[in-house]
Amino acid sequence: MTNHGQNASTKPRGIAAVAEGVNAVLRRIATPSLTQLVLRCALAVPFWRSGVNKWDGFLQLNDVAVLLFSSELKLHLPGGPYNFPAPGLMAFATGSAEILLPILLVLGLATRLAAFGLLVMTLVIQLTVPDGWPLHITWVAMALGIMAWGPGRIAIDHWIGTDKG
Numbered sequence: 001m002t003n004h005g006q007n008a009s010t011k012p013r014g015i016a017a018v019a020e021g022v023n024a025v026l027r028r029i030a031t032p033s034l035t036q037l038v039l040r041c042a043l044a045v046p047f048w049r050s051g052v053n054k055w056d057g058f059l060q061l062n063d064v065a066v067l068l069f070s071s072e073l074k075l076h077l078p079g080g081p082y083n084f085p086a087p088g089l090m091a092f093a094t095g096s097a098e099i100l101l102p103i104l105l106v107l108g109l110a111t112r113l114a115a116f117g118l119l120v121m122t123l124v125i126q127l128t129v130p131d132g133w134p135l136h137i138t139w140v141a142m143a144l145g146i147m148a149w150g151p152g153r154i155a156i157d158h159w160i161g162t163d164k165g
Helices: 002-029 032-052 063-072 087-107 111-128 130-149 156-160
Strands: 055-057
Touching: 032 087, 032 111, 032 130, 063 087, 087 111, 111 130
Parallel strands: none
Antiparallel strands: none
8 A cells, every 4th residue: 555655646746857857958948038039030020021111212111101001001990990190101100110120129229118119019000900910919929028028138238238137
């Protein structure tokens, strides 16, 4: 009877030990700093790709970007949809943010602020493309993760001491 009791109590400890060993290996692979770097890059990519498609040259918006904000894109608010106000200005601001904020994220400079900017943009995108929520929720999660845990050690913010989080 004592043997049976010992086997039952050592079995869970054996499983726990194996699980802890696997978890230790996984923690070595997915270090916080590497994870934060990948998270920053992953959030930057879709915005960067959208941003480069809005420009024909330095500070030269293409006609499609302005056309999108003046006739295609609408804000889906109660009682709407509504046109974007000042479509030329909105296209310029959006195109600029879609270039600048991803660069800041990848470099890890003003990282939390850049992530917040992309979070706000995502919320506006959600109001513009309501059916896109499955993708938008991933952008929200990435932005919130960056805002909560910071840029990590592989970031200019960390190196210059502006964000040790």
